[in-house]
Amino acid sequence: MSETKLFDVIIIGGSYAGLSAAMSLGRSLRTILVIDNGKPCNIQTPHSHNFLTQDGSSPSEISTLAKNQVEKYQTIDFYDGKAILARKTDFGFEITTENREKFNSKKLIVATGIVDQVPDIKGFKESWGISLIYCPYCHGYEFKGKKTGIIANGDRGFHIISLVNNLTKDLTIFTQGKAIFNDQQHEKLKKNNIQIIETEIKELKHQNGMVESLILSDGKVLNFDVIYGPSPFTQQSDIAESLGCEMTEMGHIKIDQFQKTNITGLFACGDNSSAMRSVANAVYTGNAAGAMVNAELVSDCF
Structure with a gap:
């Protein structure tokens, strides 16, 4: 050439x-x-x-x-x-x-x-695209009905939450700090029995990229099957x-x-x-x- x-x-x-x-x-x-x-x-x-x-x-x-x-x-x-x-x-x-x-x-x-730009949290990089996912349309169906965590906050986060709620009712939100949802959003989250956790995530435990649990900064361990992560x-x-x-x-x-x-x-x-x-x-x-x-x-x- x-x-x-x-x-x-x-x-x-x-x-x-x-x-x-x-x-x-x-x-x-x-x-x-x-x-x-x-x-x-x-x-x-x-x-x-x-x-x-x-x-x-x-x-x-x-x-x-x-x-x-x-x-x-x-x-x-x-x-x-x-x-x-x-x-x-x-x-x-x-x-x-x-x-x-x-x-x-x-x-x-x-x-x-x-x-x-995957967060600099232990286990995130290894799980990205496998069970740490970002798009309900691309991967959500394969995890329907599973115990699901969403790392989200604010208006953009609320949009993802509403989409994922259609795929599973076992849903927890991690805001990685103070939740910034407005009153109407808080009301909808409460109505759909979605828990908000503001404590920061310290580590994602996994096996070959498949999520097992999240370890929070206060030492608490919570089991999950899939995590929707931020996608900056x-x-x-x-x-x-x-x-x-x-x-x-x-x-x-x-x-x-x-x-x-x-x-x-x-x-x-x-x-x-x-x-x-x-x-x-x-x-x-x-x-x-x-x-x-x-x-x-x-x-x-x-």
């Missing part, structure tokens, strides 16, 4: 969103380079759910199948590595990898995903922001309804630009980004 080649599109990130965008563009005979370092954020998650035809498959099974299908399109190339720098040029974009290789393209799609995140890559992309208050790349950022020729898709975090949504936004980029390429040269 020639570094001096001008690709129609470079896609940074080769998981669900990036591969979906690549397929959409490859089917329009666009020359594509997908740059990916093979480190998705869900690498520890054993099963993926709520995605038609792949419900219950492992994330790696889905991405492997996807890549095998995308590789059949001859105008799509892959680069195994990490993109670390990007700059705007007269022709589009120049991307530099960690090995100091440079690649050029007319358009750029950033599908780099996010990094979960950082961007997997700072490339979009370094190019001047606007960010949302939550920390996502800001896009319009066509997956466009505020930077001409730069699009974003997947978890880095959407609060709807799921395989299905990543595939959808990647497909949409591919179609919108192709429409711009058509407009530029037709």
Whole structure:
């Protein structure tokens, strides 16, 4: 592969969103380079759910199948590595990898995903994505009716609580400090017999990532089958922001309804630009980004 080649599109990130965008563009005979370092954020998650035809498959099974299908399109190339720098040029974009290789393209799609900021509490990292989960839609059904703890507080926490309450009635909330629910929220929690515990969690005891109990800072031990944890995140890559992309208050790349950022020729898709975090949504936004980029390429040269 020639570094001096001008690709129609470079896609940074080769998981669900990036591969979906690549397929959409490859089917329009666009020359594509997908740059990916093979480190998705869900690498520890054993099963993926709520995605038609792949419900219950492992994330790696889905991405492997996807890549095998995308590789059949001859105008799509892959680069195994990490993109670390990007700059705007007269022709589009120049991307530099960690090995100091440079690649050029007319358009750029950033599908780099996010990094979960798991609390620095013993046992959390090892259980993340297994029985310490964050999304009722992705994993809640598999733990329906189980003894469930939720680490949550405030309005966002209350929203998750209301969703999980539909899956189990054995529910306890850990606010990790003073509860900040309003009077109406407190009333609803009481009505649904949901206990609030403000004492901080010291440790999560588990076996191979499966929750057994929580140890609180006061020494109390409480048994649970599953914990919904907080999901603060950082961007997997700072490339979009370094190019001047606007960010949302939550920390996502800001896009319009066509997956466009505020930077001409730069699009974003997947978890880095959407609060709807799921395989299905990543595939959808990647497909949409591919179609919108192709429409711009058509407009530029037709």
